[in-house]
Amino acid sequence: MFNRTRTMLQGIAGMALMAASAVTAAQAQETVKIGLIVPMTGGQASTGQQINNAIKLYMQKNGDTVAGKKIEVILKDDAALPDNTKRIAQELIVNDKVNVIAGFGVTPAALAAAPLATQAKVPEIVMAAGTSIITERSPYIVRTSFTLAQSSTIIGDWAAKNGIKKVATLTSDYAPGNDALQFFKEHFVAGGGQVVEEVKVPLANPDFAPFLQRMKDSKPDAVFVFVPAGQGGNFMKQYAERGLDKSGIKVIGPGDVTDDDLLNGMGDAVLGTVTAHIYSAAHPSAMNKSFVADYKKAYGTRPGFMAVGGWDGIHLVYEALKKTGGKVDGDALIAAMKGMSWESPRGPISIDPDTRDIVQNVYIREVKKVDGELYNVEFATFDAVKDPGKTKK
């Protein structure tokens, strides 16, 4: 009886000691909190998963302390619904006192959090959403993904210069689709090309048959396609089923249609598709090779462009903290991020000091078979492309 009481007392004393030491350790080393708001469920879930995976991988490789501070990532799922995003961002800023909010799978989600970032002077790192206007909505927004205008204008220029005269367009009828169409058309037509058919496909309907028949009947040299990454496979399969590949009609577009995440499942119909995009898992740099290998080892799949957005986003936060010497003040962090440049798995990138948007290479790629797997193989590079959606103004 006495024995047992004594052991218990010893146990309690030990636990108290441990708790006390934990408190002192926490005091000695402050934490920097990052609120990561991404869709982990719902139709956009693969975006959130890729970003979260990449961030975890980055922290494994680079440790979780920077400039004497411990980094803590608080993951929240907004299912890509802007109402959720706003509520979660508010909770993170007010209750959890986060120093940075990050993630944002779709444009409306990034926009919903923008006023909060401004009000609380908390940096908002956009790692996925891709319409041009986002960074203009708050001086605290910095983007590490891409804009649709970046890739769509480049493929427009490239097509006009490479013997494609007549193009039929097929785009999903929502904001990113319309962005892609508009920027492509401007550049393609300016380069002397002609758009012979323009079809906007409703987002909800995945049977492309009638639209593809229309494409075929308009006899273009190429079809310009933008559909959300998830539907790319369906599109490619039906394109082949309708015999468009045999009638010599090429597929061109921004790279979402051949996302690395899904490319392998699409089958050989996708071979020869030419797209312009910021990242390919086949990007031939030593850094990317180790990135892809590590990612594959950790998660069993290939990283797509969303993973790279997450990787660079967390890198940006780490480097900014190093520059401020661990100061977490929002204005100081944003000032540190402006103009920062570094080597990413996608190649050299930098943050435009004027727009806080990403400046990066855009690559022209063709889908080819490498070691029995399908890859976007890069064959031409447009260096340091700024977002054309802004430079125009």
Added chain:
Amino acid sequence: MTLLTILFDGVAYGMLLFVLACGLAVTMGLMNFVNLAHGAFAMAGGYVCAILVNRSGLPFFAALPIAFLVSAALGALLERTLYRHLYARSHLDQVLFTIGLVFMSVTACDYFMGSSQTFIHLPDYLQGQIDIFGLGVGRYRLMIIVICGLLTVALQLILSKTRFGSRLRAAVDDPRAASGLGINVPQVFALTFAFGCGLAGFGGALGAEILGLDPYFPLKFMIYFLIVVTVGGSSSITGPFLASLLLGIGDVAGKYYVPKLGAFVIYTMMIVILIWRPNGLFGRANAR
């Protein structure tokens, strides 16, 4: 020539809609049970087929009947454990219960299969087009028309000519008198329900190639199933069959000729038909 291609695509699309939705016509029309979770069984069939073909390397045509059987077994299991208790409840209870099942199936599928699109690896001879008198015919769509056509005939025969068909009709029209005659009504219902779910699974496996397959399948296509059953009227198989064909052709033709209206053609058709015949094309005037 284009007109024929459109017609062909429309028929294939309609047939597919029919196989997917006719199980729902059976449960909703014959058993008077509102089963909004119908699409979840279709999705189950699609995933079963995908797993068998992609991971186990089973031939596509061998995987199709297994997709039917697994979905049917799943349906039978749920009927015995869950659905049975809701036959006597109000339609609202049934709707709430089954929509809950849909959300559970979406999340479960997301967890086990991942949220991105799954593709079934088709054999080469089902890909591409063949040329019939200058008309480009998609091989996969041709196969859908053949299989679904045979299935429709078989269904019609089962319902009208077999002993099981007459038992089912008796059980539906007057369950008390039917059980008085020695018909095991719960068993007939269970079999029918399982068969309906099996058909959905079969349709899901066939349709994955054209409609796509992801965890949101049951939500995305619920509306289409309901349109088919509403427009066709739920008291027979012929109604939903003709409705599916009409809607399939209308949808495809609408998207081809007036792409700007695109997705709305199918809804417009539904509204017009329902104004003209409020109980559906072949609905009974005194439908319950």
